[in-house]
Amino acid sequence: MVGDNPSSGDNQQETTPSTRLDPRWIVGFVDGEGCFSVSLHRNVLAARSHGWQLHPVFHVYQHQRYRPVLEEFINVFGCGKIRPKGPNSSVLTYAVDSLRGLEASVLPFFERHPLVIKQRDFEIFAGIVRALIRKEHYSIHGFNRLVRLAYSMNEYGKQRSRPLDEVIVGSSETARQASLGVVPE
Numbered sequence: 001m002v003g004d005n006p007s008s009g010d011n012q013q014e015t016t017p018s019t020r021l022d023p024r025w026i027v028g029f030v031d032g033e034g035c036f037s038v039s040l041h042r043n044v045l046a047a048r049s050h051g052w053q054l055h056p057v058f059h060v061y062q063h064q065r066y067r068p069v070l071e072e073f074i075n076v077f078g079c080g081k082i083r084p085k086g087p088n089s090s091v092l093t094y095a096v097d098s099l100r101g102l103e104a105s106v107l108p109f110f111e112r113h114p115l116v117i118k119q120r121d122f123e124i125f126a127g128i129v130r131a132l133i134r135k136e137h138y139s140i141h142g143f144n145r146l147v148r149l150a151y152s153m154n155e156y157g158k159q160r161s162r163p164l165d166e167v168i169v170g171s172s173e174t175a176r177q178a179s180l181g182v183v184p185e
Contacts, residue, residue, distance in 0.1 A: 031117040034060045036125035038150035057097040070094040077105040
């Protein structure tokens with residue numbers, strides 16, 4: 001059978017797959033290779049959030065030889081960066097940690113195209129991102145609520161380096177110091 005397209009190696013249309021990612025493929029890929037996380041870091045300059053910084057990040061991991069897939073995530077979401085997972089790692093991470101990028105692109109995408117395995121974590125993550133945008137973490141009650149939510153994600157925070165009690169602002173002295181901008185030791 002003779003067609004209009006030559007079958008030579010010069011015909012890129014037949015030999016190069018499309019780089020457009022189907023939303024269903026993205027959902028499956030993120031369910032397997034992605035993560036929604038909220039880390040907590042000490043930050044003495046974050047007096048309004050009680051000396052802690054809540055940092056939500058959407059990650060997708062892939063071996064460096066498949067970098068074009070991660071680059072396509074930048075095209076799909078219109079935000080994010082690709083970086084090595086670690087100093088000697090052959091794994092790359094596509095990451096979105098900007099509240100603006102998360103709210104404008106990542107959250108709406110996964111609300112339109114629900115996850116299967118990571119849906120619960122995504123819903124908690126989306127609530128935390130939106131609460132941070134509303135600055136709910138500036139009150140002690142709001143901060144503690146968001147920390148508890150963050151610790152409930154990803155197998156209930158079993159990989160956390162700090163116990164929940166170390167992060168929760170609870171005693172009246174801690175609350176008083178936080179209101180004065182003093183970060184407890």
